[in-house]
Amino acid sequence: MPDGSVDLSWSSKSDKTYRVYRTESLDFLNYRAVGGGAISGEAGSTKLTDTPPGDAEKMFYWIEVEDF
Numbered sequence: 532m533p534d535g536s537v538d539l540s541w542s543s544k545s546d547k548t549y550r551v552y553r554t555e556s557l558d559f560l561n562y563r564a565v566g567g568g569a570i571s572g573e574a575g576s577t578k579l580t581d582t583p584p585g586d587a588e589k590m591f592y593w594i595e596v597e598d599f
Contacts (some may be wrong), residue, residue, distance in 0.1 A: 536582045540598035541594050550596040551579055553590050562593060569597060 543549060549570045552562035566579045583590045 533583070536580050537590065537592075538578065538580050539592060540578045542544070543575070543577040544573055544581060545574040545599075547572040549577060550595045550597060551572050551581070552593045552595065553581065553591060554593075555584060555587055557591060 539551065541549075549572055550564055550568065551566045551570065553565050554561040555589065565581045570577060570579060581592075
C-alpha cells in the first residue's frame with residue numbers, strides 16, 4: 532500500500548483463532564506477533580492490515596491456527 536501498510540487475507544473458519552507473525556528474514560527466531568495477539572476467524576476469510584517498520588526492505592508473514 533502507498534502508506535507502507537500490508538493487507539493480509541487468508542482462508543479461515545469462524546470457530547478458529549489465528550495468530551499472525553512477521554519477520555524480515557526467514558530465521559524462525561526473529562518472528563514477532565502482529566495484530567494484537569489472537570485474532571478470531573471469520574467464515575470464509577479473515578483480513579488484517581499490518582504496518583511494518585518504515586525501514587523494512589522486505590517482510591515475511593506466517594499465519595498460525597491456534598485451535599485445531
